[in-house]
Amino acid sequence: MNCATKLSMLKTLLNIDAADTSQDDKLSVYLELSHDEIINWMYINYADKPADAEMPEKYDVTQVQAVVAGFNLQGGENELKHVENGITREFSYPDMQAFIRARVYQYGKLGGTS
Numbered sequence: 315m316n317c318a319t320k321l322s323m324l325k326t327l328l329n330i331d332a333a334d335t336s337q338d339d340k341l342s343v344y345l346e347l348s349h350d351e352i353i354n355w356m357y358i359n360y361a362d363k364p365a366d367a368e369m370p371e372k373y374d375v376t377q378v379q380a381v382v383a384g385f386n387l388q389g390g391e392n393e394l395k396h397v398e399n400g401i402t403r404e405f406s407y408p409d410m411q412a413f414i415r416a417r418v419y420q421y422g423k424l425g426g427t428s
Contacts, residue, residue: 315371317342317345320377320378321341324385327382344384345381348377348381348414351410352377352418353368359420359421359422373418380410380413380414
């Protein structure tokens, strides 16, 4: 899935008009950060991740969902519960990284050397 498709999906999920480009830069940064986090998490058991490491297509939807989670938590990062004026909000994840780490599998190593 290319970035334009992901951006379009994000706008739909976040109820942003397709013609509105005011949030495109921010959403693109979130996409890049989530992409990097997925790759870094996959290779966390390796001293040096491969320079040509790519995010598998199976994580495209996870990436989009992670951006939605991160975007919707703006201003409330690292909160799992928030109470204000008698209104309680509970979140499943404190940030985008926690969302990713709950859904992306790490690559493991076989054998004793890298």
